[in-house]
Amino acid sequence: MLPLPGSGGTQPEPAAPGKVSSCKWVPCHVQSSSVLETLLAARPAAPPNLAEGASVSPWECRWFYLWVPAQPSGIVLTRDQGGWTWGPVAGPGGWPSVWLTPGSSPRNLLDMDTFSKSDPGGWWSRFGRTEVIDNTLNPDFVRKFVLDYYFEEKQNLRFDVSSGSHSASSGAQDFLGQAFVALGEVIGSQRGRLERPLTGVPGKRCGTILLLAEELSNCRDIVTMQLCANKLDKKDFFGKSDPFLVFYRSNEDGTFTICHKTEVVKNTLNPVWQPFTIPVRALCNGDYDRYRNGDGDRDRGSHGARAGHDFIGEFATSYRELSRAQSQFTVYEVLNPRKKCKKKKYVNSGTVTLLSFSVESEFTFVDYIRGGTQLNFTVAIDFTASNGLPSQPTSLHYASPYQLSAYALALKAVGEIIQDYDSDKLFPAYGFGAKVPPDGKISHQFPLNNNVENPSCVGIEGVLESYLQSLRTVQLYGPTNFAPVINQVAGTAAQVTDGSQYHVLLIITDGVISDMLQTKEAIVTASSLPMSIIIVGVGPAEFEAMEELDGDEVRLSSRGRYAERDIVQFVPFRDYVDDSGNQVLSMARLAKDVLAEIPEQLLSYMKTRDIKPRRADPE
Numbered sequence: 001m002l003p004l005p006g007s008g009g010t011q012p013e014p015a016a017p018g019k020v021s022s023c024k025w026v027p028c029h030v031q032s033s034s035v036l037e038t039l040l041a042a043r044p045a046a047p048p049n050l051a052e053g054a055s056v057s058p059w060e061c062r063w064f065y066l067w068v069p070a071q072p073s074g075i076v077l078t079r080d081q082g083g084w085t086w087g088p089v090a091g092p093g094g095w096p097s098v099w100l101t102p103g104s105s106p107r108n109l110l111d112m113d114t115f116s117k118s119d120p121g122g123w124w125s126r127f128g129r130t131e132v133i134d135n136t137l138n139p140d141f142v143r144k145f146v147l148d149y150y151f152e153e154k155q156n157l158r159f160d161v162s163s164g165s166h167s168a169s170s171g172a173q174d175f176l177g178q179a180f181v182a183l184g185e186v187i188g189s190q191r192g193r194l195e196r197p198l199t200g201v202p203g204k205r206c207g208t209i210l211l212l213a214e215e216l217s218n219c220r221d222i223v224t225m226q227l228c229a230n231k232l233d234k235k236d237f238f239g240k241s242d243p244f245l246v247f248y249r250s251n252e253d254g255t256f257t258i259c260h261k262t263e264v265v266k267n268t269l270n271p272v273w274q275p276f277t278i279p280v281r282a283l284c285n286g287d288y289d290r291y292r293n294g295d296g297d298r299d300r301g302s303h304g305a306r307a308g309h310d311f312i313g314e315f316a317t318s319y320r321e322l323s324r325a326q327s328q329f330t331v332y333e334v335l336n337p338r339k340k341c342k343k344k345k346y347v348n349s350g351t352v353t354l355l356s357f358s359v360e361s362e363f364t365f366v367d368y369i370r371g372g373t374q375l376n377f378t379v380a381i382d383f384t385a386s387n388g389l390p391s392q393p394t395s396l397h398y399a400s401p402y403q404l405s406a407y408a409l410a411l412k413a414v415g416e417i418i419q420d421y422d423s424d425k426l427f428p429a430y431g432f433g434a435k436v437p438p439d440g441k442i443s444h445q446f447p448l449n450n451n452v453e454n455p456s457c458v459g460i461e462g463v464l465e466s467y468l469q470s471l472r473t474v475q476l477y478g479p480t481n482f483a484p485v486i487n488q489v490a491g492t493a494a495q496v497t498d499g500s501q502y503h504v505l506l507i508i509t510d511g512v513i514s515d516m517l518q519t520k521e522a523i524v525t526a527s528s529l530p531m532s533i534i535i536v537g538v539g540p541a542e543f544e545a546m547e548e549l550d551g552d553e554v555r556l557s558s559r560g561r562y563a564e565r566d567i568v569q570f571v572p573f574r575d576y577v578d579d580s581g582n583q584v585l586s587m588a589r590l591a592k593d594v595l596a597e598i599p600e601q602l603l604s605y606m607k608t609r610d611i612k613p614r615r616a617d618p619e
Contacts (some may be wrong), residue, residue, distance in 0.1 A: 035263075070280040117381040137207070147183060149215075149466065151365060152595035153588060154417050155183035159209055161198055177206030184420035186213040192370045215366040223283060225322070225357045226275040232334065232350035234269060235310040243271045243312060245352070249284060274361055275356065280319065288320040312336065322357050330354040361458040363613050365599035368606060371613035374501050375421040375598075376492075379463055380485040381382035381407055381448070382509040383470070384433035384478040387539070390471045395512050396539050397471055406538040407508050408464055409415040413591040414506055415460035416532065418598075426456035429463045430485050442477055444484040446470075479514035482507060486522040486533065493529040499611035502602050504529035508556055510539040513546075523549060527556075532601045534594055538573040565604050569597045 039363040124137075127147075133139035149155070177198030186194045192213040198206035227245060235241040244264045248256040259282050265271035313334035322330070333348040340346050369375075388395030399405045404412070419425055432444040447455030448466035457463040486505065493503045513519055523533065535550075537543045549556065550570040556563040576590040606612075 011445060054292055111587050126586065136259060136424075149183060149187065149366065150592070151184070151599050152417065152592045154591065156228065157181050157183060159196075159198075159211075162204070162207070175201065177201055179209050181211065183213070185551040187366060187369055188375075188421040188423075190261070190372070190423070200443075214370070215364060220278040220362045220364070220458065221359050222362050223279045223280055223319075223322075223357065223359055224271065224275055224279055226355040227352055228270070228272040228355055229334070229350055229352045230270050232269045232271070233312050233336070235312065239266045240269050241310070241312065242266050243268070245273060247278075247283065249282070269350070272355075279362070282361070284319040289318045292503040301503040313339075313350060313520045322354060323359065340414065358429040361612075363603070363606070365602060368499065368602065369421060372501060373602075374423060375418055376501055376503045377415065377418045377422055377427045378485075378489050378503065379411060379415070379427060379448075379503045380445075380482075380505065380507045381411075381429070381431050381467060382433055382480060382507075382511070383431045383474055383476050384476070384480050384511065385476045386480075386511045387476060389476070397476075399468070408467065409587070410508050410536040410538065410573055410594075411463060411467070411506070411592070412460060413587045414536075414594050415463065417591050417595060418504060419460055425459045427460070427463055428455045429457050429466055430455060430488070431467075431470055431474065432482075432485055433476070433478050433480055434470075435477045436474050442476065444481045445488050446474070480509060480511055481515040481518070482509075482513055483515050483518035483522045486526060489531060490522065490529055493526070497530055497609070499530070499606055499609070499613075501530060502605070503529075504534065504598060505531065506534045506536070508536045508538060510537070516545055517558070519549065520556060523556060524558040524561050524563045527565045527567050530602075530605050531567065532598055533568045534598075535570045536567065536571065536573055543570065543572055546572075564608065565601065566597075567601055569594065 047520040100246065128143075128145050130141040130143045133141065147155070158178060158180050160178045163174040163176050177475050178200045179196040179198050181194065181196055186192060189255045194211045194213075195208050196211070197208050229243060229245075232241055232243055242264050246258060247260040249259045250256055260276065262273040262276065265273065313336040315332040315334055317332060330353065332352045332354075334350045334352055336346075336349045387397050390397040392398060393400070395405075397405050397407060399408060415427070419427070424445065429448040430445045431448055432446070434443065434446065435441065436443045436446045448463065449455060449457055450466075450470075457466050485507070489503055489505045493501070526533070535546050537546055547570060548554070549568045551563060551568055553565045555566070556568070571590070571594050573590070576586060576593075
């Protein structure tokens with residue numbers, strides 16, 4: 001059993017390899033060791049040590065653990081050449097992975113664990129541990145942790161730093177401090193480097209920890225090439241051949257997999273195929289020295305396994321060989337093995353020429369964030385009378401001492417994630433559909449902080465505070481107009497279009513849009529700018545108009561103009577609350593669904609403008 005940092009309790013070493021869905025780690029705020037022992041009594045025996053080497057004095061080493069949130073489906077423990085690795089059970093789909101590396105810290109090291117500040121009773125799962133560094137207060141760790149990264153999720157981590165032996169049999173360990181951080185904060189920080197102070201030891205300065213994050217490249221290049229052929233064998237009795245080209249990728253077991261087919265060029269022995277684009281990983285699976293091509297003729301006959309096609313011939317090459325030929329034409333002889341065996345004077349069945357070959361990187365959302373792209377978050381809240389008097393429990397703006405309003409819950413769910421990608425944490429916040437003091441005029445873009453010159457609030461908590469203050473000073477009225485605030489943010493977005501800034505507008509509303517035509521026009525105009533719009537519908541109203549704005553099914557248009565991109569995501573808040581409408585079933589799922597399309601929308605803007613991510617400054 002290991003000391004539980006900060007609690008005086010204990011925790012066991014990880015279980016043996018396998019899926020341990022019944023086990024969860026205890027949060028550090030639990031003080032009773034008897035409670036801890038009861039909760040942890042069913043843990044299996046410990047596996048071999050995570051760290052390598054054991055001849056270290058307990059007072060001469062520094063190490064830390066990595067913790068991540070427990071998943072309902074359990075934790076998987078695997079082992080590779082580097083030792084044991086813990087991680088959440090992998091879900092479907094190919095989400096980005098990042099290296100997370102503890103860097104040098106002026107005093108001590110930490111454990112990395114996930115802990116939600118808004119849920120101090122949450123459970124933790126240990127993810128891994130660094131190697132031990134002897135006799136230093138400024139260690140640099142080599143061991144890295146690979147985590148799946150989800151922009152739309154709050155991925156909280158905790159680092160606990162301890163000094164002591166890494167031997168499983170040793171109980172002598174000294175807690176040196178801990179730090180809490182969200183993975184998005186690390187990725188969203190400058191150059192993916194984040195330094196945090198260590199805390200947890202009363203009356204002592206514990207030093208700092210430096211965290212580095214980078215995305216695993218995993219062969220993200222894409223290739224565009226064009227080929228032609230000359231003097232191919234004639235295969236059709238009454239005419240010339242109908243040739244096409246087939247690309248085969250060689251596999252580890254010696255077999256071949258088709259990875260691309262060109263179009264058929266009719267009735268010619270000298271075809272010129274159209275340029276085509278293919279990911280490098282599909283072409284050669286990341287091995288630059290393997291794969292081959294085959295050449296064939298469409299139609300009538302068969303040759304061995306190529307039923308329905310006449311085999312003309314084949315040639316072999318590799319990605320590396322192709323890439324060397326970017327500046328000149330490369331000619332390959334097309335050979336037919338059967339003809340070569342039968343005919344002594346056989347030379348070839350024609351030639352294939354590589355006309356062009358270019359490689360581009362397929363950039364990701366993380367590339368742009370690491371390159372310095374800032375997400376600028378703006379909030380617009382519906383203050384129309386249809387929400388009900390804020391003082392009444394039936395109002396959608398009503399907040400009891402025990403429960404935030406639907407508006408506040410939606411704001412927190414989205415804002416607490418997106419704020420990690422905004423360096424200054426200053427968020428413009430507006431209201432619409434209310435009569436505002438001092439003259440009682442109706443406004444559709446009044447600043448919640450009552451500062452027309454600077455409508456920005458400090459952090460999401462600042463937005464919430466200004467929102468609650470506005471409820472006490474404005475008169476809910478109408479109508480529900482979206483266009484003014486959309487145009488306001490679009491005007492700001494239009495000022496910087498070089499990819500360094502991307503704007504996200506969150507609109508929270510309860511009802512039918514009054515200015516639908518103007519809103520469509522505003523969205524179509526905004527679709528050419530670096531911005532996205534999130535609409536959260538609260539209350540029981542029908543939101544058919546919102547679905548139309550979403551544009552997932554039918555591309556949004558206005559006065560004959562079509563939206564350049566789909567930039568709107570609509571989510572009905574009622575899908576995430578219980579039958580009473582008073583309790584959010586899953587804040588995490590709400591945030592995930594609301595934010596899921598933002599990375600792709602950002603990438604679509606960058607791609608249409610041919611904006612490449614900036615290179616991070618040298619360290």
